[in-house]
Amino acid sequence: MRYVKLKKEKIKEFLLALQDYGELYAPIKVSEKYFDFRKITNEQVDEVVLDYNRTLRPPRRFFFPEKEVLFTFNSKKVEMYENKEAFTSEPVVLFGVHACDIVGLRIMDSRFIDDQPDPYYRARREKGIIIGISCLPDEYCFCNVRRAEFVDSGFDLFLSEVEDGYVIRVGSVKGHKIIDATENLYVEVTKKDSDDLTAFDVKKSKMFTVSGNWDSLRYTLELNDEHPVIWMRESEKCLGCGNCTITCPTCRCYDVKDYPNLDGETGVRVRIWDSCQFREHGLVAGGHNFRPTKESRFKNRYMCKNAYCKEVTTAYCVGCGRCTYFCPAGINYKQNLIEIRGGI
């Protein structure tokens, strides 16, 4: 693989150069506690935060938007007209994506490209540019036990912090082209840098509060469905607000709704992110509901994220910590998983 080094003082120039490749989004601080990926104009490059903890909204929203017009229709002519936006929009350049979130995007790909190809998602993803960045965990993180703390693919460029800058690993043809076009920004990677990368890894691994891996959670949850205390106790606290799924980098559920126009003939069909924490998620024709209670809805997310996984080699939970960090009821998902695992 190709490596170059970007000195800290060149970061601003690097971000400015990225503007040529599409609409740039990067993490900025939006409040005391929170960060979010926001659109970055030339004037805002100084606001980009390189060492944020996690973003309020997950990266998937740039490829699978919260609300999206699928098509418009004319019921009298019995015709529908595809929404071309995903094919004509500017590419998204997403800067500063953590390893766990890159795995999250790969999980999204597995469902929206490999399993049930979705042309809109695919179009946005294929032209999009992902620039990863190394990070250090806080007490909410557990990507290590989800095997998502490091990535070898899923990015065009990946910036790993060294003492006086970033070693950039090139991960795609698009990545090569960006580096070629901005060659004057970089210096050679030294032996010291490579030592720094190892030291960073050691430091990072020591900072995690859990260790090993949690792959066996599948078996614990599926073969031994005996955690009623947890489901009952924790779902009692739950507000059913959906924050845990909306902020999650791997939630894929959506609802489809029609919005007719006032002419009584035409209208739009829209898809909107859904959440299994909402009542309607499990509701089917005839009024039957697969998950009629809050407890069953609460449990479903734990099952979905830890046991109902296919098409990828990791769990659907990448350990980003968002569902705990952004839960208004203060429900600690990570702690609950530890309890389900028997305290380990």
Next chain:
Amino acid sequence: MTMKTTIIPEDQKIEIKEEIKRKPTIGVYALTSCYGCQLKIATVSKIIEIADSVDIESFYMLSSASSMHKKVDIAFVEGSVSTKKDLEELLEIRKNSKTLVGVGACALQGGVQSWNHGDKNYKDLFENVYGKSKIEISEAIEAKPIEEYVKVDFRLPGCPPEEEEIIYFISTFLFGSWPEEKDYPVCQECRFAGNICLLIEKNEPCLGSITTAGCNARCISYNVPCIGCRGPVPNDVAWFDSLAKVFVEKGFTEEYIRERMKIFGSHHPKLEELLTKVFGGEKK
């Protein structure tokens, strides 16, 4: 078997066509309220388009020719039942409409005028506000949502309702379908909007998690916590108890929590039951 062809006589054909073509008739009525919902309907950007696609039989704010004795396909009713006269009018509107849409916080939740519901007996409450004076036009009764008296077919919440939803309701009727009820909370739209969480970060008593979505988290987007004007999330998924516990942890008192949840939720059949789970039987 031979196929039979039904020949429709010419005159009937025309009649059928006209029936299909006929614009739906609507009426917009107000009981006790601030008239804000009507104002909102009257000022939606697409009002001209709406006026073209329906026949407005009555619209109290706009026309003195309005009458609740006219038959309409769809009645939009704002306001709570707060007088005997309101009740008579409501029954008349219901009788004359095929479909009745309850509009806004007063019609659907009783409005702020029923904030005190369940705390005081009505006579004391009345005397607190009006002293010994009498209301001339009609006998006043305790403010209640219209659903306590008549069947409400569809619920258009908000204080006032959102333009987007007003248009959505009318459009779906014109399309021959019906508006879908939202039964998820404001939090969804709050997070979509990229707002910070005022409850987590600022310890503000936000009611977003128990309140029906549809306003795109209007208040939180202006840094003001939700007071629940769109009413508790329908279908028994407004978790007053869980949210009350969160509020207690943040240092709010039982009285404050109950009062806040009651502003737009006092008639909710589960409110007291769920609060009792947290605070016990005796109100403090």
